[in-house]
Amino acid sequence: MTKIRTAADHVAAALSTRTRCGFALVALDGMGGSGKSTLAAALAELCGAAVVHGDDFYRPMDQAERAALTPAEGCDRYFDWQRLRDEVLLPLASGQAARYGRYDWETGALAPGEVHTVARTGIVVVEGVYTARPELAGFYDLLVYVDTPPEESMRRLRERGHDHGPLDWEARWRAAEEHYLATTRPRRRADLVVPGA
Numbered sequence: 001m002t003k004i005r006t007a008a009d010h011v012a013a014a015l016s017t018r019t020r021c022g023f024a025l026v027a028l029d030g031m032g033g034s035g036k037s038t039l040a041a042a043l044a045e046l047c048g049a050a051v052v053h054g055d056d057f058y059r060p061m062d063q064a065e066r067a068a069l070t071p072a073e074g075c076d077r078y079f080d081w082q083r084l085r086d087e088v089l090l091p092l093a094s095g096q097a098a099r100y101g102r103y104d105w106e107t108g109a110l111a112p113g114e115v116h117t118v119a120r121t122g123i124v125v126v127e128g129v130y131t132a133r134p135e136l137a138g139f140y141d142l143l144v145y146v147d148t149p150p151e152e153s154m155r156r157l158r159e160r161g162h163d164h165g166p167l168d169w170e171a172r173w174r175a176a177e178e179h180y181l182a183t184t185r186p187r188r189r190a191d192l193v194v195p196g197a
Helices: 003-015 036-047 063-067 071-077 081-093 150-160 169-184
Strands: 023-029 050-053 098-100 116-118 122-127 142-147 192-195
Touching: 003 023, 003 036, 003 142, 003 192, 023 036, 023 081, 036 050, 036 122, 036 142, 050 116, 071 169, 081 098, 081 122
Parallel strands: 023 122, 023 142, 050 122, 142 192
Antiparallel strands: 098 116
């Protein structure tokens, strides 16, 4: 059995005691490149989970403004956690379907006219760095931290080859991510820690 399937089985087992009225909301947090998306896909296959990607909530911002952010500001502003809360978590918590827009990485803006809908039924997985931040943690029935060594996570990010703007993006991203991990301690707050793929 693969490592990711074992991790998915552990998450599914933990959900068996946390599902209420046929519904559970799960956060998969961890470093960029840790295997969160891979685990989310495995949960979709194993449990029929709907998946919301944190990358869809990257905040549209001028590159100069983004480059000027300190690590603490980057932690708070790279991703639009308020939009994730308002468009996904609050509706689901109140028994409604979630409807949200997607950040388009090619244009650097929200994709015009594109709305994704997630029903409040079954398992909904929200995966991405910053998705279990303290301001959002109370919405989830299960917080999962995907634990992968930093060197491996960074290697995977480089292999993806995404262009996120200025050449120092990697250093700025890592500094903001390290600030998030050090100040909010998602690994310590998690209900379950699983190894990344």
